[in-house]
Amino acid sequence: MNVKETATRISTLILFFCVLICSGTFDESPMVGDDTNHCSDDEKCSPDAKDKKPILIWWTKDLFPHDRTYKYHEITCKKGACVTSIDRALKNDPATRAFVFYGTDLRADDLPLPRKPWDEWALFHEESPKNNWMLTYEDALSHFISDLRDWTDSPAMPVEEKNRLQNEKGLAPIVYVQSDCYTPSDRETYMKELMKHISIDSYGRCLNNRKMPDEIDGFIKLHSPEYYKFLAQYKFNIAFENAICNDYMTEKLFRPFEVGAIPVVMGSPLVKDWMPNEKSAIFVNDFKHPKDLAEFIKYLDSNDTEYSEYMKYKDPKHITNKFLHKMLEERPWRVLGEWDKVNFGHRMYADFECHICDRVIERQEALRAHKSDPTKNPPPPPRMATKEHLECPEPTVSLETGKKVNKSLNYWEGLYEARAMKQMLLAGETNTTKFQSKYLKRLTDKYDKWVV
Ligand SMILES: *[C@@H]1O[C@H](CO)[C@@H](O)[C@H](O)[C@H]1NC(C)=O
Numbered sequence: 001m002n003v004k005e006t007a008t009r010i011s012t013l014i015l016f017f018c019v020l021i022c023s024g025t026f027d028e029s030p031m032v033g034d035d036t037n038h039c040s041d042d043e044k045c046s047p048d049a050k051d052k053k054p055i056l057i058w059w060t061k062d063l064f065p066h067d068r069t070y071k072y073h074e075i076t077c078k079k080g081a082c083v084t085s086i087d088r089a090l091k092n093d094p095a096t097r098a099f100v101f102y103g104t105d106l107r108a109d110d111l112p113l114p115r116k117p118w119d120e121w122a123l124f125h126e127e128s129p130k131n132n133w134m135l136t137y138e139d140a141l142s143h144f145i146s147d148l149r150d151w152t153d154s155p156a157m158p159v160e161e162k163n164r165l166q167n168e169k170g171l172a173p174i175v176y177v178q179s180d181c182y183t184p185s186d187r188e189t190y191m192k193e194l195m196k197h198i199s200i201d202s203y204g205r206c207l208n209n210r211k212m213p214d215e216i217d218g219f220i221k222l223h224s225p226e227y228y229k230f231l232a233q234y235k236f237n238i239a240f241e242n243a244i245c246n247d248y249m250t251e252k253l254f255r256p257f258e259v260g261a262i263p264v265v266m267g268s269p270l271v272k273d274w275m276p277n278e279k280s281a282i283f284v285n286d287f288k289h290p291k292d293l294a295e296f297i298k299y300l301d302s303n304d305t306e307y308s309e310y311m312k313y314k315d316p317k318h319i320t321n322k323f324l325h326k327m328l329e330e331r332p333w334r335v336l337g338e339w340d341k342v343n344f345g346h347r348m349y350a351d352f353e354c355h356i357c358d359r360v361i362e363r364q365e366a367l368r369a370h371k372s373d374p375t376k377n378p379p380p381p382p383r384m385a386t387k388e389h390l391e392c393p394e395p396t397v398s399l400e401t402g403k404k405v406n407k408s409l410n411y412w413e414g415l416y417e418a419r420a421m422k423q424m425l426l427a428g429e430t431n432t433t434k435f436q437s438k439y440l441k442r443l444t445d446k447y448d449k450w451v452v
């Protein structure tokens with residue numbers, strides 16, 4: 001593929017990947033005595049579903065990537081076919097093998113219990129652990145997803161115009177808009193220090209020092225073209241994520257690229273892999289102290305030639321990152337089907353669905369092989385997700401100031417809930433609504449004792 005074709009492709013497909021996490025399957029095997037090799041014997045573990053295709057149930061049904069007027073959908077994946085449905089009544093069907101949950105909506109008092117040893121639980125999530133603290137502890141397998149958007153379709157505001165706005169409207173070089181002021185990444189401590197060294201217009205609830213223009217105030221309007229135009233007036237946009245996780249990159253990062261500004265990035269350790277080229281963003285981690293970052297931004301603010309170097313990504317021929325091109329061309333998460341034409345946004349869910357279907361089929365094949373020749377074919381090991389799959393380390397401070405990490409009540413509640421959920425599963429509980437009274441014991445146990 002030549003450069004021109006690639007560029008055209010980039011400008012039509014466009015960027016971005018985003019928001020992350022999601023995952024494969026996590027399975028625990030509470031009901032089988034032999035806890036290292038659950039389902040080591042096909043007959044003992046999984047019911048005979050004869051020639052039926054494995055069934056996947058979307059326990060969180062809102063994300064079901066198919067037409068809901070049909071009760072079932074057959075999907076064809078790499079390894080074979082599965083049936084997918086939102087019908088919870090299929091829970092006990094002998095062919096049912098997997099349940100899909102959305103991270104934010106995962107609730108321990110609404111699970112498909114009793115959990116059978118052959119039930120695969122698959123977790124999909126696009127938010128940081130902040131949306132469901134339990135997932136900080138709960139096992140979750142990570143799997144990369146993407147969403148594409150066009151960042152080259154609107155040119156950046158010329159730097160001369162940005163300079164004029166700074167002089168005439170008194171705009172700062174940097175804009176910051178944030179309403180969530182207590183985050184696992186502790187971005188607020190860093191921001192507070194940064195603001196001591198360089199002028200920043202902060203319009204959100206956190207460290208606010210400037211009033212948002214009336215015409216773009218309010219959440220809905222934050223996605224409007226007016227809001228993008230508003231951000232485009234600034235040379236630099238703060239792009240600090242609420243949590244630092246490998247696969248967590250959000251609109252905070254790609255919006256500056258769309259509007260034509262330089263993102264000042266605090267976020268995923270892998271973020272540099274995804275940049276359009278080597279001079280398009282500034283990374284907090286490249287500087288020892290916010291003061292040094294401020295000096296560098298001031299320099300770019302004063303040197304229009306150098307600033308314009310950072311704006312070159314707006315021209316597709318300057319998107320030189322080969323990895324990014326490759327990901328855009330391959331887009332391995334992309335699945336096309338009939339429904340896809342009417343349901344574009346759900347493509348990634350369908351890909352996830354096939355990911356699970358393929359793993360289920362692989363497992364069944366391995367079990368069959370084991371059954372036919374146990375000495376030659378070892379049983380497939382259980383696949384249990386670990387903390388590393390989520391790749392979101394525990395919250396830390398963003399800057400050494402003597403301030404302690406804010407492990408909020410929610411954070412500790414998450415730990416407590418995760419432990420209670422595990423106990424519930426190990427006990428082989430059949431009634432999920434007993435979670436609170438029997439396992440979590442919210443009313444009798446105090447969370448406070450966890451808080452340090
Ligand atoms: C401005 O940046 C350019 C490189 O883009 C450099 O050659 C030039 O020396 C810089 N000017 C100043 C005053 O630092």
Ligand SMILES: *[C@@H]1O[C@H](CO)[C@@H](O)[C@H](O)[C@H]1NC(C)=O
Nearest residue numbers: 181182183406407408409410
């Ligand atoms: C810690 O975070 C919570 C929100 O999660 C907030 O309400 C609380 O005020 C914070 N505590 C401190 C000391 O900053």
Ligand SMILES: *[C@@H]1O[C@H](CO)[C@@H](O)[C@H](O)[C@H]1NC(C)=O
Nearest residue numbers: 431432433434435436437438
């Ligand atoms: C499940 O437990 C709840 C109380 O937590 C109870 O009200 C309900 O009747 C139980 N359901 C069954 C089927 O036992």
